[in-house]
Amino acid sequence: MKKFIDESKIINLYVTGGLSGRKISKRLEYALTTIQRVLKKYNVTRNLKEARANLFQKGYKSPLKKELDEKKIIESYLENKSISAIAKLFDCSHGTISKVLKENNVPIKNAGYFNKGKSGFWTNKKRPDISAKLKGIKRSDETKEKLRLSHLGQKSNKKGKTLEEIYGTEKSKELNKKLVKSHLGISSHRKGKSFEEEFGKDKSENIKSKIREKTLQQYVRGDFPKQENTNPERKIKAELIKKGYKEEIDFIHQFKFMNKFMCDFCFPKQKIIIEVNGDFWHANPEKYAGKELHPHQIKGINRDKTKEAYIKKVDNNSWTFLSFWESDIKKDVSKCVNKIEEIMRLKEKNAI
Numbered sequence: 480m481k482k483f484i485d486e487s488k489i490i491n492l493y494v495t496g497g498l499s500g501r502k503i504s505k506r507l508e509y510a511l512t513t514i515q516r517v518l519k520k521y522n523v524t525r526n527l528k529e530a531r532a533n534l535f536q537k538g539y540k541s542p543l544k545k546e547l548d549e550k551k552i553i554e555s556y557l558e559n560k561s562i563s564a565i566a567k568l569f570d571c572s573h574g575t576i577s578k579v580l581k582e583n584n585v586p587i588k589n590a591g592y593f594n595k596g597k598s599g600f601w602t603n604k605k606r607p608d609i610s611a612k613l614k615g616i617k618r619s620d621e622t623k624e625k626l627r628l629s630h631l632g633q634k635s636n637k638k639g640k641t642l643e644e645i646y647g648t649e650k651s652k653e654l655n656k657k658l659v660k661s662h663l664g665i666s667s668h669r670k671g672k673s674f675e676e677e678f679g680k681d682k683s684e685n686i687k688s689k690i691r692e693k694t695l696q697q698y699v700r701g702d703f704p705k706q707e708n709t710n711p712e713r714k715i716k717a718e719l720i721k722k723g724y725k726e727e728i729d730f731i732h733q734f735k736f737m738n739k740f741m742c743d744f745c746f747p748k749q750k751i752i753i754e755v756n757g758d759f760w761h762a763n764p765e766k767y768a769g770k771e772l773h774p775h776q777i778k779g780i781n782r783d784k785t786k787e788a789y790i791k792k793v794d795n796n797s798w799t800f801l802s803f804w805e806s807d808i809k810k811d812v813s814k815c816v817n818k819i820e821e822i823m824r825l826k827e828k829n830a831i
Contacts, residue, residue, distance in 0.1 A: 484509065489517045492570060552579050562587075691759060695775055707733060711755045711808040712743055718816045719744075737793065740786050749823050752790050754802040756783070763804050799826065 488507065492498045493514075498506070500514040548569075555565045562576045569576070580587060618626070642651035674683035716732055724730055734745035736752060744753035758766055761783060762776040772780075783802075790800045799822055803815045 484513060484517065486517050486521075488570065489514055490521060490523055493518060493523060549579050549583065552576060553583055553585055556580060556585060695773060709755065709757070711757070711803075711805045714808050714812045715744065715753070715755060715803070715815065718812045719819075722816060722820075736790060739789070742786075742790075746819075746823065749826050750794075750798045751819065751822060751826070752798060752800050753819060754783075754786075754800070755808065756802055756804055758805045761804075763806065765804075765806070 485507070489503055489509070492503045492506070493500070500511055500518065503509070503514050504511045552565055552569065555568065556562070556576075560568075562573055562580075566573045566576050577587065637645055642654055645651075646654065674686055677683070678686065712732070716726070719730060720726065726732060729746065729748075731745045731747065732743070734742045734747075734752075736742050736745070742752045743755045745751070746753075756763070760776065761779050762772055767776070787800050787802070790798050801819060801822065803818075808815055
């Protein structure tokens with residue numbers, strides 16, 4: 480009798496669990512060649528986003544959420560088991576357990592709660608998640624100098640001094656007021672306000688231009704972090720979910736198209752690609768027509784044109800390309816999603 484092969488478990492352990500084929504083979508008691516055959520069948524890679532894209536193209540739907548017993552997860556957590564321990568128990572990722580707890584309004588305890596009394600927990604344990612975030616970030620000359628002096632055993636020039644001695648009388652009074660408010664739990668008067676509301680139109684434009692200039696300098700140096708899941712993207716995603724569409728079933732957020740371009744959203748069944756474009760970075764013609772563009776903006780426009788032309792032409796012109804400006808999403812996100820639905824209906828009608 481042929482042994483049943485749980486393909487979904489193999490894929491989940493490899494992609495989200497980070498286990499090697501040999502370790503999965505030992506855990507599930509399948510032959511290594513069986514593991515390799517399943518991974519090859521769905522063209523699975525270590526890159527989670529790439530793996531998702533490949534699985535969708537092959538028609539695979541992960542039943543991971545159905546397999547999880549949410550009640551048992553919550554009970555285990557309330558019994559003082561850590562999220563990592565529960566993740567190992569259910570053969571899933573740390574993030575999946577956290578998501579289940581948040582959805583059920585279970586308060587999350589910090590790591591210190593589970594490791595209270597254990598000496599050397601942070602010092603002896605490697606933190607690859609933090610080191611990955613810090614990788615590529617360059618320290619300023621001032622920070623380097625401070626680190627150099629601290630290694631030499633020299634004390635900071637601020638140590639032992641009062642705020643008045645460091646900043647002067649006027650500035651120290653402002654800082655003291657802010658500190659008192661923060662200790663009392665009073666939020667800043669700037670919280671939730673836009674630059675225009677806080678500083679006025681002229682000053683806010685000056686501040687924004689300075690921020691953009693600094694950001695562009697980072698781009699030129701190559702040390703600006705890659706932007707994913709931006710605010711306009713989150714608004715589109717929230718509106719899609721509100722209308723009943725399910726992520727990773729009806730649409731994919733951050734989709735690698737033909738292993739060539741990263742696209743913001745994709746509806747694989749309807750063959751629709753959606754791009755969310757920032758007004759500044761992609762030079763919205765309504766705002767930047769006739770103005771001198773930065774080289775990075777020109778580069779972005781050329782890249783957008785190449786991407787759009789390729790997507791529209793590939794696979795016998797069967798793919799539809801849509802793009803929305805940041806300002807349009809901010810103005811009326813439901814109107815943007817209605818346009819997506821209109822295109823979907825047209826494509827379905829033409830297919831009949």
